Amino acid sequence: MSLSRRSFLTMLGAAAIAGPASALPVFKSEAVPFSVDWFKSEAKRLAAETYAPMAEVPESWKNLSYDQYKALVFDTGKALWSDTDRAFQMDFFHPGLYFPRPIEINIVEGDSARTLGFDLSLFTRFEQFPAELVDGADDRALGYSGLRLRHELTKPGKFEEFMVFQGASYFRAIGTGQNYGLSARGLALNTADADGEEFPEFTRFWVETPTDDATTIIVHALLDSPSTTGAYSFYITPGLPAEVRVEATLYPRTELDHVGIAPLTSMFLFDQTNRSRFDDFRDAVHDSEGLLVWNGAGEMLWRPLANPAELQVSSFVDENPRGFGLMQRARHGEDFADLEAFYHNRPSLWIMPKEGWGKGAVTLVEIPSDKEIYDNIVAYWRPREPMAAGSEHSFNYDMRWGGEPEDKRSVSRVLNSRIGKGYDKKTAYVIMAIDFADHEVFNGNLDDITRFISANRGTVSEGVLQRNPGTGGVRLAFRFTPGDVGSAELRVQLVKDGKSLTEVWLYRWTA
Structure with a gap:
């Protein structure tokens, strides 16, 4: 055995x-x-x-x-x-x-x-x-x-x-x-x-x-x-x-x-x-x-x-x-x-x-x-x-x-990260969807929130920020087009009036 x-x-x-x-x-x-x-x-x-x-x-x-x-x-x-x-x-x-x-x-x-x-x-x-x-x-x-x-x-x-x-x-x-x-x-x-x-x-x-x-x-x-x-x-x-x-x-x-x-x-x-x-x-x-x-x-x-x-x-x-x-x-x-x-x-x-x-x-x-x-x-x-x-x-x-640490900064935490193709499997890009937990920082108009999305290789779209009825929080989804690179470092953050509203999401994408 x-x-x-x-x-x-x-x-x-x-x-x-x-x-x-x-x-x-x-x-x-x-x-x-x-x-x-x-x-x-x-x-x-x-x-x-x-x-x-x-x-x-x-x-x-x-x-x-x-x-x-x-x-x-x-x-x-x-x-x-x-x-x-x-x-x-x-x-x-x-x-x-x-x-x-x-x-x-x-x-x-x-x-x-x-x-x-x-x-x-x-x-x-x-x-x-x-x-x-x-x-x-x-x-x-x-x-x-x-x-x-x-x-x-x-x-x-x-x-x-x-x-x-x-x-x-x-x-x-x-x-x-x-x-x-x-x-x-x-x-x-x-x-x-x-x-x-x-x-x-x-x-x-x-x-x-x-x-x-x-x-x-x-x-x-x-x-x-x-x-x-x-x-x-x-x-x-x-x-x-x-x-x-x-x-x-x-x-x-x-x-x-x-x-x-x-x-x-x-x-x-x-x-x-x-x-x-x-x-x-x-x-x-x-x-x-x-x-x-x-x-x-x-x-x-x-x-x-x-x-x-x-x-x-x-x-x-x-x-x-x-x-x-x-x-x-x-x-x-x-x-x-x-x-x-x-x-x-x-x-x-x-x-x-x-x-x-x-x-x-x-x-x-x-x-x-x-x-x-x-x-x-x-x-x-x-x-x-x-x-x-x-x-x-x-x-x-x-x-x-x-469980979660109780003495950290009061920002919305990441609930889930989803990565994969959309309905069209032949596209050159992948979709990144990040769910953030419900938080008072999201009260008001989501259009007032600045979305910082970056990659050191490849390209990223502006992204779409919308409320998620399933979690009560918000979801940020964007496209990442890697081209011919083998890996890339991605960074996402939601900011309002110069103040971070969320945890900084980091990910190393690999082909």
């Missing part, structure tokens, strides 16, 4: 099976002092040493089949803190298959921490596992491959999952009532570069024990890779949206020229911009449909995502960005006509930098894909200046996993 990374992560996000009894944690170390200052100094110390990856689990665990891995499910009745009145509970993922290198998980109580040992009895049906694996479960090389956080989200006594850390520096969260969709990472290095990408890993975690009435749980994660180390602190508050404050400090081992800060990873297969390429009964398939940027100049930029024929990278040059993120704006089941994937219920993720991030670019990487099981979209902030070996760099930001 074949298994993609995407379907594998979907399986991991499903609710675990609850068991009848709780279990005390197994620690394999005595308590040692812990503080955030020590944590950062540990990352700095490690950066001065030669990179050494975490040890791998025994071969018998690495060679687990998909069915074996899936059969071993964490028993949530034995979750950490399940036998207490703590406000949060924590589950664990076992290693093997795609996760050959276990992580270290430490539990912080006060100003000290102890390291958890691997406990196979925390998983259901472990007795049915191959005997050699059960007998070797006390091997000190074993460990967990990730962790899952749960909280009483909808009613007392019911602990529901809202965030998972597993694999490299990947993590993902959901707002209350949502389904898992896009992911985030601690750091991206050399994404889409010809020499290949480097994937730093969260190798060691310190989770602070929450109080009985806590609404926030704190997780510290040590990042390590051949090129850098990093100290990451996550202050996580579940809800709708789920809010995560990130404090990250990097300690490069080598010069870092292509760094991705606050990287997001998602999937976009098709929607009304490229529907004709896919023979599919559904109207759209994507975890995210657009990149939203609130730049340092105060503009709101909307870039519909694309599934290009060839790899493409777009850079939105900026200084001190106010926010960026990958949005899922289609929120009705019939927007997708998919009764299983629930794409309409996937979270958007909004990044809000703290302090000034300086000069750089919000970078969008779009990778060709023919299946929805593959993540093919990456977005991140790329600082303009390289980071020297031996230096120290801090990046703090807030994350909102849920």
